[in-house]
Amino acid sequence: MVADASKDNEALVMSSDPDHPANLICELCRNFYRLGWVTGTGGGTSIKHNDHIYIAPSGVQKELMKPADMFVMDFPTRSYLRKPPVHKPSQCTPLFLAAFDRGAGCCIHTHSQWAVLITLLVERDFGKEACFEIQHLEQIKGIGKGRGKVGNLGYFDKLRIPIIENTAQEEDLTESLEKAMERYPDTYAVLVRRHGIYVWGDSVHKAKAQCESLDYIFQLAVEMKKLDLPWL
Amino acid sequence: MVADASKDNEALVMSSDPDHPANLICELCRNFYRLGWVTGTGGGTSIKHNDHIYIAPSGVQKELMKPADMFVMDFPTRSYLRKPPVHKPSQCTPLFLAAFDRGAGCCIHTHSQWAVLITLLVERDFGKEACFEIQHLEQIKGIGKGRGKVGNLGYFDKLRIPIIENTAQEEDLTESLEKAMERYPDTYAVLVRRHGIYVWGDSVHKAKAQCESLDYIFQLAVEMKKLDLPWL
Amino acid sequence: MVADASKDNEALVMSSDPDHPANLICELCRNFYRLGWVTGTGGGTSIKHNDHIYIAPSGVQKELMKPADMFVMDFPTRSYLRKPPVHKPSQCTPLFLAAFDRGAGCCIHTHSQWAVLITLLVERDFGKEACFEIQHLEQIKGIGKGRGKVGNLGYFDKLRIPIIENTAQEEDLTESLEKAMERYPDTYAVLVRRHGIYVWGDSVHKAKAQCESLDYIFQLAVEMKKLDLPWL
Amino acid sequence: MVADASKDNEALVMSSDPDHPANLICELCRNFYRLGWVTGTGGGTSIKHNDHIYIAPSGVQKELMKPADMFVMDFPTRSYLRKPPVHKPSQCTPLFLAAFDRGAGCCIHTHSQWAVLITLLVERDFGKEACFEIQHLEQIKGIGKGRGKVGNLGYFDKLRIPIIENTAQEEDLTESLEKAMERYPDTYAVLVRRHGIYVWGDSVHKAKAQCESLDYIFQLAVEMKKLDLPWL
Structure with a gap:
C-alpha cells in the first residue's frame, strides 16, 4: 500500500x-x-x-x-x-531519477566553482557533448570503471567526463543528461556547462567519494591551466 | 509606548x-x-x-x-x-535603513575580497554608477527579479550590480547608495568600490542566500579573469 | 614577592x-x-x-x-x-617584549603566506627598511593611527608597514625590529622578509583585529598583483 | 605470544x-x-x-x-x-614500513594538491630522482636535519625533497621510495609525481608538524611561481 x-x-x-x-x-x-x-x-x-x-x-x-x-x-x-x-x-528530481534508473544508489548535484571553470575551459563540440579529459593523476583511481564493472580506473586510464549544455529550466537537462549517459555508459558524472555537475555512485559512500575525487581533479586542472601545465 | x-x-x-x-x-x-x-x-x-x-x-x-x-x-x-x-x-545604520525603506527584511554588509576585486576590475564611469555585468551562469538564478516581482532571475538574464564610489565616512555613502537603488530599482545589492558590498532581501533567508550567490559569482568572475575567460 | x-x-x-x-x-x-x-x-x-x-x-x-x-x-x-x-x-620572547615596551597589550607573530608573499613582492631597500605601501582600501580603517593617537587610519590614509630582513636566529631580529619601530613610530606591525609578521595592539582585541585586517589586505594585494592591479 | x-x-x-x-x-x-x-x-x-x-x-x-x-x-x-x-x-603498508625501518614513529601519506603541483613544476631527471629545492624561507626551520641528527634545518639551509615517478600500483613505489631514502638519507619526505607525498617523523607530533610545514612551503612555492618569484 x-x-x-x-x-x-x-x-x-x-x-x-x-x-x-x-x-x-x-x-x-x-x-x-x-x-x-x-x-x-x-x-x-x-x-x-x-x-x-x-x-x-x-x-x-x-x-x-x-x-x-x-x-x-x-x-x-x-x-x-x-x-x-x-x-x-x-527541479533536479528527473535528473536524479535518470541516475537511479541506471543503478545508482545516490546522486549529488553541486555548483562547484571548479566544475564550472572546467566547463568554461573545454570548448563546445557542436552536434555532440564536449568532454573533459585528463590523465596521469593518482586521484583518477578514486573513480569507478563503470556500471557493472569491478574496481576503479587505473593510473594510466584516461578520465573522461562529458559536458552538456545548460538549459533555462533545470528539468530540461534530463534529455541531454540521458543522452550523455548513453554515449558514455561508464561515466559516473556529467558536467553541465556554466552550471555544475551531477555525480552518482552505487552507494552514498561511493557517490560522495567520487564527487570529492572529481572536484579535487577539477581544482587541480584549473591550477594546472594557470601554471601552463597540460592536462594530457 | x-x-x-x-x-x-x-x-x-x-x-x-x-x-x-x-x-x-x-x-x-x-x-x-x-x-x-x-x-x-x-x-x-x-x-x-x-x-x-x-x-x-x-x-x-x-x-x-x-x-x-x-x-x-x-x-x-x-x-x-x-x-x-x-x-x-x-556607521552602516543609515545604509541599512535605506534598504529597509525599500521593503528589505535583512541587510548584510560584507568586506568580501571577491567583491572588492570585482570593483577594481570594473572601470569607473564618470557621471553615473559603474556596473558589474555577467551572464550565463546558473547561480544567477539565486538572485530575485526585483522588489514586488515574483520569482528569480533566469539563466539567460543578465546580472547587473551597480558600483558606487567609496567615501571617507561610511554614512556618507547613503546618498549615492540611494541613487543607485533608484537607478537600478530591481537590484538587491550595491557594490562599493575598494570597500565591499551591501546585499539585502525580503527576509533573512533571502538576504543570506543572495549574498552567498553574489559572492560565489564574484569569486568565479575573478577566477575567469585570471584564466582570460570573458564575463559576457 | x-x-x-x-x-x-x-x-x-x-x-x-x-x-x-x-x-x-x-x-x-x-x-x-x-x-x-x-x-x-x-x-x-x-x-x-x-x-x-x-x-x-x-x-x-x-x-x-x-x-x-x-x-x-x-x-x-x-x-x-x-x-x-x-x-x-x-625565541620570539625578546620581540614580544619590544612591543610591550612600546605599550602593547598583546603581540601576535604569524607565518601567514600572504605576509611572506608581500615581503617577496617588495624590493629590498639597502641601508634602511623596505616598506609595503597601499592605499584606498576600506579595510585600512581597521588599523590604528599609532601609539597615543586616538582612532584609526582613514580611507585616504596610506598604510605603510616596514619590512626587515630575516636572520638565522629569531631572537637576532630584535635589533632591527626595534629600529623599524623607531623609524615607523606609528606602526602596529613589522613584516619580516621570507618569514612572516609581528602585529601588536593596545589590547588582545585590537591586536587580533589589526592582525586580521592586515592579513586581509596582504591577501587582497597579492590577488591584485596577479590581476595587474596597482597598489597605489 | x-x-x-x-x-x-x-x-x-x-x-x-x-x-x-x-x-x-x-x-x-x-x-x-x-x-x-x-x-x-x-x-x-x-x-x-x-x-x-x-x-x-x-x-x-x-x-x-x-x-x-x-x-x-x-x-x-x-x-x-x-x-x-x-x-x-x-596499499601504502610497505611504504609505511620502509619509513619505520628507518626509525620513523609515524608516516603520513597525503594527496595534497600543492604537493602534486610541485611535482609537475619540477622536471624529470632521467636516471635518478628529480628534486624540489627551495631556500630562504623561515618555515624550512620546521623540518628536521635528518635521522640521528639533533635539531632542525636552519634558515640558510637548502630544503631538498626528492621526487619519484608514480607507478600503476601504489605498493610498487616501495623500491624507488627506498632508493630515494638511501640517496637522500637526511630527508623526512619523498614526493611522488602526479600523486602526492610521504612524510614521516620520529614521533606523531614531528611527522604532523613536518607534513604541515612542507605543505605550507609547497603552497607558497606554487604561489611564487604564479607571481614569477624564483625558488632559489
Missing part, C-alpha cells in the same frame, strides 16, 4: 539511525556547504533506499536542512509518499 | 528562540566570519522584525557577538530602543 | 574565566591555526596582563595548546615566574 | 586515552580531511607504537574512521594482529 503524500508520513524520515537516508542527506549537505558546493541554496542530493527516493527540497539553505524537510518518492510508481507542504520539490 | 533607550531593555534581545533576530545576527556573523566577510571587525548585519531594527554594533569582533551586544531601533521614529553603552552604533 | 619559576605555579595559568590570558592564548591559537597563521608549530602569541607576560612555548602544535603549557614572565624584572619544564621558551 | 588476526582483538584499538594510536589516527585524519589531504578516501596514516604498527584501512572515508577500523601489524614479524574483515589493508 502506497502512503498518502497529503499526510505528513513523518515515520518515513524520522530515525535515530545516523545512516538513515533522511539523516545522511542533512549531514552530507552540511559538509557540501563547507566545501562550497551548495552555496546560496544551489545544488542538491538524493538517496535511493530500496524503493524509496529521498530528495532534498528546492530553494532551501542546504546546510540547515532537517529530516522533516525531505521529500520521499516511491521509485516504481514515481509518486510522492511525502511532500512537505512548505517546500517545493527539487 | 516607546522603550527608553537609556534602560537596558534586555527583553528586546533575550530569547530562547534561535530565529529571534538578536540570535540570528550572532549566528549569521559567526558564519560570515568563516567566509571571510567580516574580518577584523569589518562588515555588519541588520534585521528588520516588524517595527524593530536589530543592528550589530560597530568595531566588535563579529564572530564573538552576543545578543546583549545588539542595538535595537524603532523603525517609524528612528529612535533607539536599546543602546548598549559599551558599544558604538554601526 | 616574585614566584619561584622552579615551582609549577599552576595558579598563574589556571582560571575558569575564558578571558584569562592563558585561556585566551589557547583560544586565539586554535583560530590562528585554522587561518593558516601558525602551521607546523610556527608563529606565536603573547599577552601582557598587568605586570605578567603570558607566552606560548616554542615548537608546540599551537592548535592543541593548553593553559598549563604557558610561560609566565614578570615584566619589570624579565624573570620567569613559570617555566613548564617540558617546553622551551619562545 | 602473537595475537590471532582472525580474532577481532578489539583490545588493541579500544582505549579511552586520546593519545592511543588508534584514536590519534582518527583525529589526525579528520584534520587532514579539512586540509584537503585525504579527499575521496585518498591518502593514509600509520603510527608505530613499540612493536605495533597501526594503519588506516584502504578506500574508506578518512574523516569518518573509527578506532575499530584500524589494522594492527606486528612490526618484527610483519604479520597482522588485527585485520577488520570489512576492510582491505592499505
